[in-house]
Amino acid sequence: MTTSAVSPPEARLEPAHPSWPDATGHFGVFGGRFVPEALIAALDELTEAYRAMRVDPAFIEEFAALQRDYTGRPSPITEVPRFAQHAGGARIWLKREDLNHTGSHKINNVLGQALLTKRIGKQRVIAETGAGQHGVATATAAALMGLSCTIYMGEEDTRRQALNVARMRLLGAEVVPVTxxxxxxxxxxxxxxxDWVTNVETTNYVFGTVAGPHPFPEMVRDFQRVIGDEARAQVLERLGRLPDAVLACVGGGSNAIGIFTAFVPDEGVRLVGLEAGGDGVDTGRHAATITGGxxxxxxxxxxxxxxxxxxxxxxxxxxSAGLDYPGVGPEHSHLHDIGRAEYRAVTDAEAMEAFALLCRTEGIIPAIESAHALAGAVKLGEELASRGAGGRGDEPPLLLVNLSGRGDKDVETASRWFGLGDREHVEPGAGMDTDQQPTEGAVTSGDAVAGQDAGESA
Amino acid sequence: MSRSQDTIAGARAEGRSALVAYLPVGYPDVDTSIAAMVAAVGGGADVVEVGVPYSDPGMDGPVIQQAVDPAVRAGVGMRDVLRAVEAVAATGAVPVVMSYWNPIERYGVERFAADLAAAGGAGAITPDLIPDEAGEWLAASEAHDLDRVFLVAPSSTDARLAATAAACRGFVYAASTMGVTGTRATVGDAAERLVARTREVTELPVCVGLGVSNGDQAAEVAGFADGVIVGSAYVRELLEGRGAEGVRRLSEDLAAGVRRPVSVP
Structure with missing residues (x-):
């Protein structure tokens, strides 16, 4: 059943399904439902409708058509050799979820949940958003399907991600700043x-990540697993082998579960989740939930x-607003506890260094969220090189990184970090490629500002 | 023996409903919140829900969250809650802890049950814990002779109503409207229907919460429920600076309300 990295892999016709969660939504000891009784009926309704929908050929066809014609799936995989020069000689391929319509993996999930909303006959959707990517995706799906849409966003985040607030409003959604x-x-x-407990008769909650009460972790995983299903087949087709490691950033964890799921049975493939280490896990100012929680x-x-x-x-x-969350999806907790996936923390500085490196070496501006995964790949590549391990024979190690989103929304944060402001500088700018001559007026290493200030609103 | 059940039954024997008052520990500070609970009893509350402050009170509206946030920031914890329980028990009223699940789980379920019983607490209401997930709490509450109160809602199916009521001890908490805590202009007939449905599946008293703020509404709910639960209105007395004296006056108004039940046609 499993395909290790050392035996010749076979293409699977049917995607492998993990044996979890159980019927009531438990991933080992994690998951379940800890909600007021008033929501149980709605969660049961969703569970039942989802179970019926996912085996309904009409839904499968409609969902596939939307993913192809609207999202632009399959997303490509791209090798990044100039970036990989900084990663100990590993080969690095990116899964390009940044190229999806709306700019991140979030669209995969919302199209599925929006179809489900129509199926259960509700006319209004609500959603939470951090960085704004899930809010934008939900507003997009609501516009496409004629649903009314309200997005809840922390007031702090509405300032950090003003561009996405404007996008949601353009798409016809009401954005409610949460104070x-x-x-x-x-x-x-x-x-x-x-909102949901008050308006549950008319409203569906389009949850954005693999957290929350059952069935959200399972359902969102199933809608996101297309990332890994595609990537696994693409890597096999292009390279004739499986990657040695698959890396993804983890906030709530939906893009990571999306790319991990197809590889969970491939025991020779390391699954590495990169959490937001903020100023460093030992400072207490971080969002590394599994590492430090x-x-x-x-x-x-x-x-x-x-x-x-x-x-x-x-x-x-x-x-990264999208990783700034003190919880994590229960399936990640389970993968951690059974030892199938490993979770590491990447600091703001390390992430921004990788952010700049990808911009300069490959012409791709990543989301700061995804830059955490890139930083993890650099570090893992170096570790594998120093141990002379990870690859096979003379082959360098092969790392697959989920580039979960693009960085347009982060340009302001990045320019503050790299010192286009007038702040006192503390650290040399993490991440400028020292081999490259910056053009006049470009951001240079000496321009960096205090890290923790850069992510905050001016 | 269930002290909350006995107390509610005692009120029934007097031809009235019981008055259940909620106040969170730690607003505006621990001592004042305890004084407010004692004043609520002085004004006529039979049962006090001793609220555990929590950072993410998903079922509460803005009034309660406004009071609870500073208590969370001040680091109010289970030790303060147990002190409040002791103070309420000393008045002769029945203290029942009201807590979201994580603070109890973090404290340790068995340890919580043991310490609550030792402090004179009658049991706990757990608004985000459903019996399906409550194995450890069912065992610990049984072992320490504590009441466990789960919620039923208008959206509960008949099967869930029966299963949830069967898991309760002491009384059943009927969340009268779909929504969060807060005062409302009318309590609505959803509450009455829910109480009637709950009575079909249990002999336990049924108390109604969410929305009651004055004596007239209390009289209305007393017409069909065994207990009237009031939270946000009490908290508002403190938020608006009327202190323990305001809490006492509100209790007197509500206590008069539960003694003149509006008969249900």
């Missing part, structure tokens, strides 16, 4: 749940989370 608690993604989720209950499921001794959720910190 409770820490005014970020976790509070947007609380507010969306409050403990198991508990948040937003409807048991999983790892950042919490204090009283069980209060601790505010997370990351330069």
């Amino acid at each position: 409770t608690g820490s005014r970020t993604l976790k509070d947007a989720i609380n507010e969306a749940f409050r 403990t198991p508990g209950v948040l937003h409807g499921a048991r999983s790892y989370l950042l919490q204090d001794d009283n069980g209060q959720t601790v505010e997370s910190h990351s330069i």
